[in-house]
Amino acid sequence: MATEAKKPIRWHVAVFLAPALLVYTAVMIIPLFGTLQLSLFSAEGQGRVFAGLDNFRTLFFDPRWSASFWNALWNNTWFFIIHMLVQNPIGIVLAALLSSPKLRFSAFYRTAIFIPTILSFVIVGFAWKLILSPLWGVAPNLLDLVGLKSLFTPWLGKEQYALTTLGLISVWQFIGIPMMLIYAALLSIPDEVIEAAECDGVTGMAQFWKIKLPLILPAIGIISILTFVGNFNAFDLIYSAQGALAGPNFSTDILGTFLYRTFFGFQLQIGDPYMGSTIASMMFFIILAGVCLYLFTVQTRLRRYQF
């Protein structure tokens, strides 16, 4: 624009932007690309050589690597499915109950249910490990109270249950986030809309399904994609509860723990930054694909209502 060119350079704009851009670019963007780049190299004596896509080929097809990779990827997918099937529906129910008008003590419930979300994975992992441990009688005793003691087994110690148990623990921890976001979305529905529905005789469950649910779909969409990113980047809970080897027998191994072991090495293997970068790059592509899929298919089809 001609008029703009005559104006003096507005240094303050640069000053305001510079610190954030510098830190963000130097510590986040450049390392992200650095990691992508490293995945194209492999170790050669002291130095490194360009290996093209060899690392990816190794990861997918070399029997020593591919079994672990596909196992971690499948486990990660199952971890995500548990969250979608359990966390979001329960979150919606809790938010719907909390947002019902004239409900007393709602601030208390909200705070109490959100507390697990603020705890660190280390606390959560160990607390549940202790509670579910067959050594300490809490879980069996509790099941005994309701007459279900026969159901108890060391859930975290058996291959067929461990991952699902950890998924449910993670759901327990993070339920606060969908609950809060959906609660906020429900509160932002104007009273007139609800009143209009009531005038038309749409009340109770029908009102929820026909009026409120369509209005909170965008919030549910955002929660789903946040869950996706969070799950495919998870590490801490598994590491705290099951260690870096993601026992028993790698049945709880997800991409995060696989990346950690590969990069740093652990007991049986030595660390390999190049294969580590390759796994991190695969996680990057998976998350990117998920986010793009969401942005281009789900987000554009969601109807947004303006009030």
Added chain:
Amino acid sequence: MSTATSSLPRTIAAHAVLLAYTAIALFPVVIIVVNSFKSRNAIFRSPLAPPTTETFDLIGYTTVLNQGDFFLYFQNSFIVTVMSLFFVLLFGAMAAFALSEYRFRGNSLMGLYLALGIMIPIRLGTVAILQLMVASGLVNTLTALILVYTAQGLPLAVFILSEFMKQVSDDLKNAGRIDGLSEYRIFFRLVLPLVRPAMATVAVFTMIPIWNDLWFPLILAPSEATKTITLGAQLFIGQYVTNWNAVLAALSLAILPVLILYLIFSRQLIRGITSGAVK
């Protein structure tokens, strides 16, 4: 307004469900804290009972406080969290102000660039971040953690704060300009105080993941002098896993600070979420 939806049986049912879930949410926390005050025998014999005068015992706490450097770890976590929070809020607010206040070429592109980090986790760049920190001699310093967490917190901070800054009235800022205030003064004196509620929301969202993070302390600063409380508790628990008193006490000590912080900020957090974070 909605007499039809809040009849008595419905209300009771709602309370029953919410109470049941509250019990599920709090049970593990309560059981850990309660048992941390009991003697070893009582922990095993009656794990569900509250401590009595006979079973009350602080042995776990004395073990933890004598053995582990919990105060040092706590101090490290505190420094890292507060410093990162300060930089995220300052740099984030400055960038958000530039993006929402001025029209310049590449404005929206810049916004998009900064928003990328909301979706792509910084953890995926770990391999190269470690190399960067090794090259600049920052491994095993708190500075490394502060830098990483600042970068991690900035995208969301810029995103939320610029939404709020768009709502600050232009008349106010223009009045300031007519009075001869510089752009910097307008930002620090006029705009920053007005977006304080949004800053509190961003602070809570930024603080919790930093305080609880295990990945970066484990990788960038695992030395004794720079351990954070999360990493310290993790290692301590691993080491003393058979000393149940100590483990339960360590867990309780690690729960306490976040709990206090959350109770202080929770009202602000809820107000922040309901007034715009989802829109």
